[in-house]
Every structure is written in C-alpha cells, then in structure tokens.
Amino acid sequence: MERAGIAPRPFRKGDNMAKKKQLVENLVHGLFLLLGLITVGCVLLITLYLVVSGIPAIREIGLADFLFGRRWASTAAEPAYGILPFILTSIYGTAGAILIGVPLGFLCAVYLAKMAQPGIRNIMESAVSLLAGIPSVVYGLVGMLVLVPGIRRLFHVPDGASLLAAILVLAVMILPSIIKVSITALEAVPREYEEASLALGATPVETWFRVSVPAAKSGIAAAVVLGVGRAIGETMAVMMVSGNAPNMPDLFQSVRFLTTAVASEMAYSAGLQQQALFSIALVLFLFIMLINAALKAFLKGSKEG
Amino acid sequence: MLNNKLSGERKAYILLMKALMLFSVAVTAALVLFLFGYVLIRGLPNISWELLSTKPSYLTERIGILPDILNTLYLLLATLAVGLPLGVGAAVYLTEYAGNRRLVSLIEYAAETLSGIPSIIYGLVGMLFFCQFLRMKTSLLAGALTLVIMNLPTIMRTTQESLKTVPQSYREGAFGLGAGKWRVVRTVVLPNCLDGIITGCILAAGRVLGESAALLYTAGFAHAVHGLKEGLLSPGASLTVALYVYAKEQGEFAVAFAIAAILMLLTLLINLLAALVQKGCKRRTSQ
Known part of the structure; x- marks a missing residue:
C-alpha cells in the first residue's frame, strides 16, 4: 500500500x-x-x-x-440419520429458484442498465433495494398466506406447503442480488464495444444482447453464483412455506432443506441428534465455501476481462 | 431509415427481446408493489396503541409487542456499540496502516467469506460460542454479539470505501505539519469519512432489524419487559422472531401482519435514510 x-x-x-x-x-x-x-x-x-x-x-x-442415507428419523425408536433428502432438496430448491429468478433478474438488469430512462431507472433501483431489505420472515408470512393456499387451489394438492412454494419464494428473494450485480457488470462494459457494434449496423437491442452481455458474462456469472449462495442459505422464509417433512424432494411434497433441518430440530435436540444437526451445518458450510470460491473466481475473471 | 432494411427475423428478435425485458421489469415492479401493498393493507389496521404499549398476557388473552420492540432496540444498540468500533478499526487498519499486501488480501478474503455465510450457521456458532462456551446463556447480548460478527463485513466495507475518498493531500498536509499517524487518523481522516461510517451504520441497522435465523437460538423467544442492562442479560424475542412465532406456531396472523407492517415501514425508512446520506455525500464530493 x-x-x-x-x-x-x-x-x-x-x-x-x-x-x-x-x-x-x-x-x-x-x-x-x-x-x-x-x-x-x-x-x-x-x-x-x-x-x-x-x-x-x-x-x-x-x-x-x-x-x-435416504431416511431421516431422528426421534424414532431406531433413529436413522440420512441427510440425502435435505441435500437434494437444497440443490433442487436452489436450482429451481435460479431457473426462475435468473432470467427475470437478468432481463431486468439489461433493461435498467441500457434501455431505461433515468427516471424509471432510479425508481426501479430503489424498488429493488426495498425488495432486498424486506426481512425474510415477512417473505415467509406472505408466502404462507398467499402462495401456499394458492398452490393448493391451483394444483388441487392436499397441502400447498411444498418445494414449489419454497422455490417461488426463493426466486423472489434472490432477484435483488442478481439485478444489482448484473447491472454493475453491464455498466462496466467499455463504451467502445457498443459503439463499434452500432457503427457496424447492429440495432441497440442486438448490441446489448450480442455484444454487451457476452462482454459482461463473468460478472453475470458472479450474479448467478451470488444468487445460489443466497438461496441455499435462506432459512426462515423457507421454513415457513416448505412444510418441513423430511421427504425426498418432489415439487408438491412437503420438504426440508439443509438450513431448515438445522433450525427446526435445534430447540429440542440432544445427544447424537444434536450432533447430527451440527454435521448438517458442516455440510451446508462446505457447500457455501465451494460457492464462495466459485464467486471469487468469477469476480476475478470479470475484473481482468 | 435503418429499420426499413432490417430483415423480418431481426425485427422479430428485437421485438421479442424488448417484450421480454419489459415483462421482467413489470413483474419485478408488480412484486414490490404487491408485497408492500398486501402487508400494509393487512397489517396497518391491526396496529393499535394497545398492541404497541403492552406485553402479552395470558390472563386477558391479549397480545402486545412492547417487549419485542424494546428487544429489537436493545439488539440494535448493542450490535452497533460493539460492531462500529471493530468494523471502523479494521477498515482504518486496512487503508491507513497495513503495509503487507498478503495480510490485506487475507483480511479482505475473510470479510468476503463472512458475508457469504448463511445466518443459521451464525446462529449455531453463536449458540455454541457465546451462549455455551462463554456462558452467556440464551440472552440478547449473545444475540447481539452474533449479529456483530455478521455485520462486520458491511461496516468494514462502507468505511473502507469512504476512507479511500479522503484526498491523500489531507494526510500529507497533516504529516507535513508534524502530526503523528494516530493524530492524522483521529483528526483528519476519520472526521472526513463520517458519511461512510453512517452509511455502514444504517445498512447494519437494516440487517439487524430483518435478521431472525441467527437470533432463534442465541437470543431466544421470551416476551418480558426489561430495562437495557437487565434486558441484555436475559433472553428476548426480536420483532422478526416474534413474527415467526406468532405466525408459524400460534396462528395469530393479525399480530404477525401488524409486526410485518411495522418491519416494512422501518425497511422503507432505512432505505430512505441510506439514499439521503449517499446523496449528501455525492454532493460533497462533487463540490
């Protein structure tokens, strides 16, 4: 220094x-x-x-x-401690949230960074920060009372508290990080690239999607990875809408994530059961460290690129 | 003119992309409006003076959220009181003192790692370390210390950004007049990055208000009214934890929505404050 x-x-x-x-x-x-x-x-x-x-x-x-192990029965007479259902649920839930949230956030970011008038952009950026500031229990509450009954009625399933409800809530919760990081990445694209493309006869829309977006790809990848981290770590909102039964993941079944597995049993656990919860947290931590490493690699790439 | 020459395929692509972008923005805007509208419409009518100023009573079967409001306030105060010196100090070390590049990148890497760790893990380690190892039991203080670790990266980063905008010539001027490093930091550098420190405070306050998973097993669920000193040493539910308990475990949705509406209004307030401070600091730097 x-x-x-x-x-x-x-x-x-x-x-x-x-x-x-x-x-x-x-x-x-x-x-x-x-x-x-x-x-x-x-x-x-x-x-x-x-x-x-x-x-x-x-x-x-x-x-x-x-x-x-495919069975988790920590309080049964013959307890079973298999966390495959939690791992798979966390992976499926995160993947689902990414599938919905990333296209939505990405298109939003391109619009706000390149096309929107300054007034609209300012309003939308404050709206996105508001979305980021909403506490996760509030997401959970709205999910419980709007999304869960909605899913039950729409798909005629006995209970709407399901993986699908969790995916939808997570998709909304990761939107702000994806939009913000993608905007930053798109803004960092040198103006010369876009000017060259426009001068060659490409229209603005073609320029944004075929020149600016590829040029900002590692920043956008970082946005996705950040979204993955947020989604896999979210606890309270998911706990309120996913039903919390240790089933193998299924879109319309009550499921339990890695995070909610720790949170839901911690209060009354003891002995091996409690130690197993710590082990779940360790697995979650390893996932997060992997994601962090990926994020760092992408961010490094976007700085050099 | 240009448009006339475009092939049908290109025109279709442009139209499709524009439509998709507008659709996404409309969906996002609608989501924000819906979330705020729904929570405020369902929550505001349930807020009464009685709700805000009493504690829950089994005798009269009424629910009051005064203890939860106080607990949140105590958490906020304690977190900022401990977190601010730590975060600002770390930022000062990184920008003013550190000479070893490797050490700097190690500290920055640690801060990045901290900001990626999910709150439930903080809650777990907070429970093991503060509540059990340091024998604080389940208390607001243990919760606040857990929140301090969570918020360190935020306070550190905003302070660091702001320290970098203090002109180097200020420091050189002070050194030239014979001031020591500590004196320069204390009298020249820190006063000039006050806005960054305030921004960090506001952001941290927002996270403290919204946090719940980290508090479940560190600060607990109690609803008793205490003074600050007593309150910090006893367990207590924050507004968010109270919302969770009332909604998920007791089915008291009217109270849950009232708390949610309060939290939404506070979120709005914090966003406004942060925007104002940032605007003020932009004006100052452009002058």
Whole structure:
C-alpha cells in the first residue's frame, strides 16, 4: 500500500517526548492490527466450531450412511440419520429458484442498465433495494398466506406447503442480488464495444444482447453464483412455506432443506441428534465455501476481462 | 431509415427481446408493489396503541409487542456499540496502516467469506460460542454479539470505501505539519469519512432489524419487559422472531401482519435514510 509508505517523521526536540509519542503510535498500530485480524479470527472460529462439533456424529453414523442415507428419523425408536433428502432438496430448491429468478433478474438488469430512462431507472433501483431489505420472515408470512393456499387451489394438492412454494419464494428473494450485480457488470462494459457494434449496423437491442452481455458474462456469472449462495442459505422464509417433512424432494411434497433441518430440530435436540444437526451445518458450510470460491473466481475473471 | 432494411427475423428478435425485458421489469415492479401493498393493507389496521404499549398476557388473552420492540432496540444498540468500533478499526487498519499486501488480501478474503455465510450457521456458532462456551446463556447480548460478527463485513466495507475518498493531500498536509499517524487518523481522516461510517451504520441497522435465523437460538423467544442492562442479560424475542412465532406456531396472523407492517415501514425508512446520506455525500464530493 502506497499510503503506508509515508511514515511520520518524529519530532526531534525533546527526546523523551518523541519516545513517548513513538510508544503511543506503536500501541495504536498494534490495536488497529488486532481489529483488522478480527475478521480472520471469526472465520477461523466458525470453521473450527463447525468442524469440531460436526465430525463426531459423522464418525458415529458413518460418512456414507450420513450423506447418502435416504431416511431421516431422528426421534424414532431406531433413529436413522440420512441427510440425502435435505441435500437434494437444497440443490433442487436452489436450482429451481435460479431457473426462475435468473432470467427475470437478468432481463431486468439489461433493461435498467441500457434501455431505461433515468427516471424509471432510479425508481426501479430503489424498488429493488426495498425488495432486498424486506426481512425474510415477512417473505415467509406472505408466502404462507398467499402462495401456499394458492398452490393448493391451483394444483388441487392436499397441502400447498411444498418445494414449489419454497422455490417461488426463493426466486423472489434472490432477484435483488442478481439485478444489482448484473447491472454493475453491464455498466462496466467499455463504451467502445457498443459503439463499434452500432457503427457496424447492429440495432441497440442486438448490441446489448450480442455484444454487451457476452462482454459482461463473468460478472453475470458472479450474479448467478451470488444468487445460489443466497438461496441455499435462506432459512426462515423457507421454513415457513416448505412444510418441513423430511421427504425426498418432489415439487408438491412437503420438504426440508439443509438450513431448515438445522433450525427446526435445534430447540429440542440432544445427544447424537444434536450432533447430527451440527454435521448438517458442516455440510451446508462446505457447500457455501465451494460457492464462495466459485464467486471469487468469477469476480476475478470479470475484473481482468 | 435503418429499420426499413432490417430483415423480418431481426425485427422479430428485437421485438421479442424488448417484450421480454419489459415483462421482467413489470413483474419485478408488480412484486414490490404487491408485497408492500398486501402487508400494509393487512397489517396497518391491526396496529393499535394497545398492541404497541403492552406485553402479552395470558390472563386477558391479549397480545402486545412492547417487549419485542424494546428487544429489537436493545439488539440494535448493542450490535452497533460493539460492531462500529471493530468494523471502523479494521477498515482504518486496512487503508491507513497495513503495509503487507498478503495480510490485506487475507483480511479482505475473510470479510468476503463472512458475508457469504448463511445466518443459521451464525446462529449455531453463536449458540455454541457465546451462549455455551462463554456462558452467556440464551440472552440478547449473545444475540447481539452474533449479529456483530455478521455485520462486520458491511461496516468494514462502507468505511473502507469512504476512507479511500479522503484526498491523500489531507494526510500529507497533516504529516507535513508534524502530526503523528494516530493524530492524522483521529483528526483528519476519520472526521472526513463520517458519511461512510453512517452509511455502514444504517445498512447494519437494516440487517439487524430483518435478521431472525441467527437470533432463534442465541437470543431466544421470551416476551418480558426489561430495562437495557437487565434486558441484555436475559433472553428476548426480536420483532422478526416474534413474527415467526406468532405466525408459524400460534396462528395469530393479525399480530404477525401488524409486526410485518411495522418491519416494512422501518425497511422503507432505512432505505430512505441510506439514499439521503449517499446523496449528501455525492454532493460533497462533487463540490
């Protein structure tokens, strides 16, 4: 860092005072260093706790039985701890939310970044920030009272609390991040690219979708990955609309996600059951770390590209 | 003129894309309007002074949300009081002090990682570390400390952005007059990035208000009225947790919608404040 290169020159009049001043400077420097390292400490703390508390149950149950077991019955007389239904539900739910949310958010972003008049753009951008600010329990509440009965009536299923309801809620919840990150990526495309395309006779719409979008592709990929992270980590809204039964994923069945599996049983769990919940959290954490690594790679690509 | 020469296929493509874009924007706008309209219409009529100023009573079978409002306020205060010095300090270290590039990228990577971790994991680790290991039990303080870790990256990033806009010449001027580094930071750099710190505060406040999963097992579900000091040491439900309990476990939808409407109004307020501060800071930098 260049800024750090400018060292304060100690004032050489009273040597004692200069020494004292130096001492204070060093103390303050050390203090700020400590504050800077807190984030690193927190990440280590979280990793450590999840690994230490997540490993015992996996050891007892067996890694294969735990990850690929199809039955979760933690409170049964003969308990079974297979989390394949949760893993698959989380993957299907996230994929569904991405399938709906990404096209919607992406097209919105192209419109707002390239076509919209400044007035409309300002209004829509504040609307999108509002959407991002709505607490997840409010999404859950509206989902419970609008979406769930709606699905029940529309598809004639006994209960609307299902994977489909969770997918729809998640799709709305990831919209803001996808729109915001995609807009930023589209704005970063050099004007020359677009001007060249227009000069060659392409219309504005063709230019946006065939020149600007490909040029911004790694930024848009980052938006998608960010959406995946948000969707896979969401807990409360999903807990309120997905029914929470540990079934294998099916669009119209009550399902349980990795996040909701942890949250719904934590309150009354003990012993191996509780340890198994920590192991679920560890699996979720590993998923998130993978997604983070992908996000970092895409963002790096968009900076270089 | 150009349009006359376009082939039918190209015209169709352009029309289709335009229609799809307009459709997406319309859907997004409709979603925002619907969510706010629905929650406010169903929630506002249920808000009464009695609801806001009492606590739930089994005797009269009435529900009041005063304890939840107070708990949320205490959480907010405690989170900002602890999180602000930590986040601002970390940002100051990164932009003013750090000389080691590797260390800087390590700290920034850690902050990015923190901002990607789902809140339920924070809740779990908060429960293990603050409630059990540090023996705080289930309390608002444990909840607030969990929220501090969650909000560190936000406060850090906004402060850092703002520190970068303080002109280098200010620092050089102060150094030239013989000031030490700490003095420069204290009297020149920090006062000039106040707007960034305030923006960070507002954003963090928004997240504290909306958070629920991290609080379930750190701050608990109790609805008792306490003072600040007592309140921090005892368990308590925030507005969001109360909403969840009333809606999912007790089926009290009128109260749930009233809380949801309050949360929506607060979200609106926080967005307005953030926009105002950002506008003010843009005006200042353009001068």
